[in-house]
Amino acid sequence: EPEVTQTPSHQVTQMGQEVILRCVPISNHLYFYWYRQILGQKVEFLVSFYNNEISEKSEIFDDQFSVERPDGSNFTLKIRSTKLEDSAMYFCASGRGIAVHEQYFGPGTRLTVT
Amino acid sequence: AQSVAQPEDQVNVAEGNPLTVKCTYSVSGNPYLFWYVQYPNRGLQFLLKYITGDNLVKGSYGFEAEFNKSQTSFHLKKPSALVSDSALYFCAVRRAGTASKLTFGTGTRLQVTL
Numbered sequence: 001e002p003e004v005t006q007t008p009s010h011q012v013t014q015m016g017q018e019v020i021l022r023c024v025p026i027s028n029h030l031y032f033y034w035y036r037q038i039l040g041q042k043v044e045f046l047v048s049f050y051n052n053e054i055s056e057k058s059e060i061f062d063d064q065f066s067v068e069r070p071d072g073s074n075f076t077l078k079i080r081s082t083k084l085e086d087s088a089m090y091f092c093a094s095g096r097g098i099a100v101h102e103q104y105f106g107p108g109t110r111l112t113v114t
Numbered sequence: 115a116q117s118v119a120q121p122e123d124q125v126n127v128a129e130g131n132p133l134t135v136k137c138t139y140s141v142s143g144n145p146y147l148f149w150y151v152q153y154p155n156r157g158l159q160f161l162l163k164y165i166t167g168d169n170l171v172k173g174s175y176g177f178e179a180e181f182n183k184s185q186t187s188f189h190l191k192k193p194s195a196l197v198s199d200s201a202l203y204f205c206a207v208r209r210a211g212t213a214s215k216l217t218f219g220t221g222t223r224l225q226v227t228l
Contacts, residue, residue, distance in 0.1 A: 004157075031213045043158065043204060045215040056215055091157060095213055101146050101165055103216060105158040 002026045004106035006092050012112045016081050021109045023075045023092030032075045033093040033103060034067065036060070043091065049075065082113045116141040118205050120219035127195045127226055135190040135222045137205030144210035147188040149179055152202040152221070161203075164188060165210070175199070195226045 005024045013019050025032050034046040047057040049067055066078045075094075079086055089110050093103040117140045127133045139145055146165055150158040162173025164181040172178045179190045188205060202223050206216040 033215065035216075042220040043206075043216075043218040045217065048213075048215055050213070055213075058215075093158075093216075097213060102148060102160045102163055104160060105150070107157040 004092055004094055004104050006090075006106035006109050008109060009107065010110045010112070012114065013082055015084060015113055019079050019082055019111060021077045021079075021090050021092075021111070023077075023106055024073055025075055025092065025094030026096075026104055027073070029094035029096050029104075031055075031095040031097065031103075032067075032069065033095070034077045035091045035093060035105075036088040037091065037108075038088045046077070046090075079111075082111075084113050087111055087113045116207050116209065116217045118207050118217055118219035120203075120205055120222045122222050123220075124223040124225060127224070129197050129226055129228050130194050133190075133192050133195045133199070133224065133226070135203050135205075135224060137188045137190065137219060138186050139188060139205070139207040140186065141207050141209055141217075145188075146208050146210050147179075147181060148206040148208075148216065149173065149177070149188075149190050150204045150206060150218075152204065154201075158204065161190075195224075197226050197228060200224055200226045 007022045032049040037043045047061045048055045064080045068076050089108045091108045092106040095103045119138045148163045149161040164171050169181045177192050202221045204221045205219045
């Protein structure tokens with residue numbers, strides 16, 4: 001069964017550094033999402049991406065964040081200058097479209113900012 | 115705005131007994147409702163969804179959920195719990211007819227004991 005994959009599984013970085021989190025969505029899916037989960041808290045939406053552009057973003061997704069689908073298979077989340085409060089589990093998700101309703105999640109990347 | 119409430123941080127049940135994990139929601143218009151399960155160090159795994167039609171929906175691993183429009187609830191149920199069901203359960207909502215973001219509840223930890 002196809003699944004969403006994410007790399008790396010764990011990333012440790014110093015405050016102020018740039019990080020890129022990578023995701024490979026399910027191949028015939030058209031909608032892509034990033035969510036995050038700070039330890040012990042609920043899963044929060046960051047951004048959705050469709051047709052090579054951002055379709056929706058939350059107030060968390062400020063100018064420090066960007067997303068890209070560089071080659072038709074990967075979907076990346078970049079944080080330009082990490083802060084301590086960016087430490088969280090980041091989940092990528094993909095969905096086939098409006099008529100197929102559920103989103104499928106990857107295993108997550110745990111980002112630790114020191 | 116849309117929101118989900120899961121009033122119980124933890125639910126304890128003995129193996130073989132029925133279980134219920136509660137969820138109420140708020141959304142503009144009709145809802146699409148979902149349950150996801152998260153095992154330790156794993157991503158979110160889709161369990162079941164309500165889109166339209168029969169208020170009782172069946173999903174993976176013997177789980178089912180009942181949609182109640184008047185009470186704006188979508189409680190997760192299972193007739194006979196297993197120890198292996200122990201995990202973190204998230205209820206989520208999004209607006210019907212869209213591929214928009216999921217809004218999650220805070221999660222309920224289900225602990226099933228022998």
